[in-house]
Amino acid sequence: MCKCTTILSFLAAVLLPGLLAAQLSYDLDIELHDDGRTIYGRSLVVSWVNTASTPTDELYWHVYNNAWSNKDTVFITEGRYYGSTDLPREWGSTEVFNVSMLSTVDVDGNATTSGEKLTFDYVNLVDKTVGVVKLPVAIEPGGSVQVRLEFTSVMPQAFRRSGWGEGGYLHAVQWYPKLGVYEELDGKDQWNCEPYHYMSEFYADFADYNVELTLPERFRNHCVTTGTLEEINNSNGKVVYSSVAEKVHDFAFTVDAEALLLRRTFHEIDYRDDAEEMKISAALGKTPKEVRPQSCEMILLLQPEHAEYANRYFDATAKSLYYFGLWYGTYPYETISVVDPANNARxxxxxxYPRLFTGGARLGMAERxxxxxxxxxxxxxxxxxxxLVxxxxxxxxxxxxxFTTFSTNRILDLAFDAPLDTYTLLGQQYYGRAPMTIPSYEEGDKRAMLGLQRWENPESKFFPELSYELRHNNSVQKFLSELPLTTYYPNIEGSASIGLRSSLLRDWGQPLAHPTYDLFDSGLRGVNAYRRPALTLETISRIVGEDVFIRLMYDYHTNFRFKHPLPQDFFDVVAKHAVDAGVDWDSFWQHAYYKNDELDYSAHFVHNDANDNDTYHVEIGVRRRGAFVVPVDIAVTFEDGSVHHGVWDGVDSAKRIEIGDFAVKAVRVEVDPQRKLMLDRDWFNNSKLAKDVEGSDTAWHISMRTMLWAQQVLHYFGGAG
Ligand SMILES: [Zn+2]
Known part of the structure; x- marks a missing residue:
């Protein structure tokens, strides 16, 4: 079946260049050895069309499984730089052989068959994660080439995303040679094919995959793949599956003889959220019916000891299919497979991976x-x-x-109960939070003595310096966590989106524009790749308003589905939709993306100067404390409860603003009163009360102070303050 399709796609490429044939296709015929970790690639036929504007006579390949072949690969070496000394307990590697060219087709559709042997070289002999095949002819733009090769991949023991676990679990990812992307990069056409870096993930072109998998029979009905799976043979202790996937840029599969394989169909009607549906359809100018996501089969490969989590996995997957589909257009594939990894392959x-992802669970996890x-x-x-994008x-x-962090938080806030804090007792989680936690102090810090954690005695006339551990911090924590339950109180966490602000406490050492694989500190990845851009998206959404934001995100997603957008593509979509937001978007992205500018606006003072006619001349002072310039809303509240609203361009570092003459005194000034600027590092300095209000102990003034305090406490618990 596999070979038959190879011929068909070859014919399609010959007869209909650039029409029916995909720009890229992989036909694979592979066998998983009985050891459950060695994959023999009997045949990999790739058909590649040059979609760039210059010819090339090379094909570059990712061979990422070689990242696990020795301790000096780029991945492992970079890991050491970032402080990780982990090594795979059993190494993995991929070997490629019998490479040959099958055919070329020029831009006019003229095919030339060939059987010429080719060599598969590596760009770096220590790190064999990038391979290159030199072709005997250059492939012109619009032309295509078909190459065949064989390979053997030995997968590592579960390590950094891929590999096997004891007991027959194998999560096969980056297991076959996969082409890089030939595209314009740094001003010229070239292969974008980075080695496997410690800090970054993957990048490849969309392709049609046609994979025939021969597996030991124990994996029959214990297998999930990127493609739609069909059993085509079961004999001699082997089961043979065909797996077909169109328009995906990678292919993964997982087998586990011990795992449960559960299926459920997602129907939008079971998860319909009328209010959200109305909001989205109105903003997009569509009918509710037009925005409803299509049905999809959910397949869950679940560890038997996690059977109680089946509903949680399915419910979360279904809600995601619903909301992502509603917001960004329906999930277009027939299946989505969810893998619950084996305990020893966490x-x-x-x-x-396309159409397949892994979750993760431990025993005894409480529901909330x-x-x-x-x-x-x-x-x-x-x-x-x-x-998709x-x-x-x-x-x-x-x-x-x-973008995923941003969308995830919105779904968690919209469709799930807020999580409760938990503590663990005898392997089971209970709701609540320890009344105190003991911070860890360094050697030489006398505060460690307070928690009976360390004995710290500085050098003196009579005693030598002493510093030793009385009790390991973890054991104190453990002791606390085993106190009677009455010492715990339940605590509800704040919203997931507001919670992102905790990243404001961390160092933002490099701008968002800095390439991910080259960040100078591994902690910065969590900030620059995840939370800071999510805060930036929340900021944009609050500035432009929900309706504009819904259109903008939908437009960006649908226009760049099955494409490779650059940051500028997103900036252009924002500028197109948010012209009326009063923001200079070029300047916004200079601050938010190209430079490392901090955003912090603060209120400084409110003055009430008495005029002769029993009125007050009100003046406020506001500050820009960071380099990030963006227009800021200002609200001035008066003694009679009325509020004066205005917008400050936010340019000057310190600004006095005359508000005007009023019959009552102003009592409070607040910058960004609706907290639109989620990137603002400090919300505590956003409000200021007037000092000179007569009788500052009046009921009104006290209630203002109480409100200010309550608001700040809420902001503090919601985020970083
Ligand atoms: Zn992620």
């Missing part, structure tokens, strides 16, 4: 923890941001991680 959890729903919504979200993850991870 390192393969929380990752996304959003585990594993949180990771399920996030990894599903990548079907839209990375799977496929940005270069080497350089611009924020376009997939940031």
């Amino acid at each position: 390192k393969t959890g929380g990752m996304e 923890t959003l585990s594993p729903q949180g990771v399920t919504v996030h990894e599903f979200g990548h079907q839209f941001w990375y799977g 496929a940005n270069d993850e080497f350089r611009h991870a924020w376009l997939d991680e940031g």
Whole structure:
């Protein structure tokens, strides 16, 4: 069946160049060895069309499984730089052989068959994660080439996203040679084919995959793949599946003889949210029927000991199919497969591949923890941001991680109960929070003595310096967590979107524009790829308003579905939709993306100068404390409860603004009263009360102070303050 289709797609390429044939196709015939970790690629036939504007006589390939072949690969070496000394317990590697050219087709459709042997070289002999095949002829723009090769991949023991676990689990990703992207990069056409970096993920072209998998029979009905699966043979201890996937840029599969394979169909009517549906359809100028997502089969490969989580996985996947489909256009594929990784292969959890993603669960997780729903919504979200809109993850991870984080938080806030804090007792989670937690102090810090954690005695005349551990911090924590339950109180966490503001406390060492694979600190990835861009999107949505934002995101997604957008493409969509927002978007992205500017506006003073005619001349002072310039709303509240609203251009670093003459005194000034500027580092300095209001202990003034305090407490618990 596989070979038959190869011939068909070859004929299609010959007869209908550029029409029916996909720009890229992979036909694979592979066998998984009985050891459950060695994959023999009997045949990989790739058909590639040059879609760039210059010819090339090379094909560049990702051979990412070689990242696990020795301790000096780019991935492992960069990992050491970032402080990770982990090594795979059992190495993995891929070997490529018998490479030959099958045919070329020129732009006019003239085919030339060939059987010429080719060599598969590596760009770097220590890090064999990038391979190159030199072709005997250059492929002109619009022309195509068909190449065949064989390979053997030994998968590593579960390590950094891929590999096997004891007990027959195999999560096969980056297991076959996959072409890079030939495109314009840094002003010229070239192969964009980075080695496997520690800090970045993947980037490849959309392709049609036709894969024939021969598996040991124990994996029959214990297998999920990127494609739609069909059993075509079962004999001699082997089961043979065909798996077909169109318009995807990678192919993954997972087998686990012990796991449960559960199926459920998503129907939008079971998850319909009338209010959201009305809002989206009205903003997009469509009928509710037109925005409803289509049905889809959900397939869950679940560890038997996690059977109680089946509903949580399905519910989170279905809600994601619903809301992502509503917001950005329906999920276009027939199936979505969810893998719950084996306990001893947890390192393969929380990752996304087209039409297949991994979650992650532990025993005893309480219901109101959003585990594993949180990771399920996030990894599903990548079907839209990375799977369908496929940005270069080497350089611009924020376009997939940031957009996914943003969308995930919106779904968590909209469709799930807020999670409760938990503590763990004898392996089971209970709701509540320890009344105190003991911070960890360094050697030489006398505060460590307060928690009976360390003995710190500075050097003196009579005693030598002493510093030793009395009790390991973790054991104190453990002791606290085992106190009677009465010492715990339940605590409801704030909204997921507001919670993003906790990243404002972290160092923002490099601008968003800095390539992801080259960030100077591994912690910066969580900020620059995930939370900071999500805060930027929330800021834009609050500035432009929900309706404009709905249109803008829908437009960006649908226009760049099955494409590779660059950051500028998104900036252009924002500028197109948000012309009336009063923001200079070029300047906005200079601050938010190209430069590392901090955003912080503050209120400074409110003055009431008595005029002769029993009125007050009101003047306020506001400050720009960061380099980020953006227009800011200002609200001045008066003693009679009335509010004066205005907008300040936010340009000057300190600005006095005359508000006018009023019969009552102004009592309070607030910058950004609706908290639109989610990127503002400090919301505590946004309000200021007038000092000179007569009788500052009046009921009104006290209630203003109380409100200000309550608001700040809420903001504090919601985020970083
Ligand atoms: Zn992610």
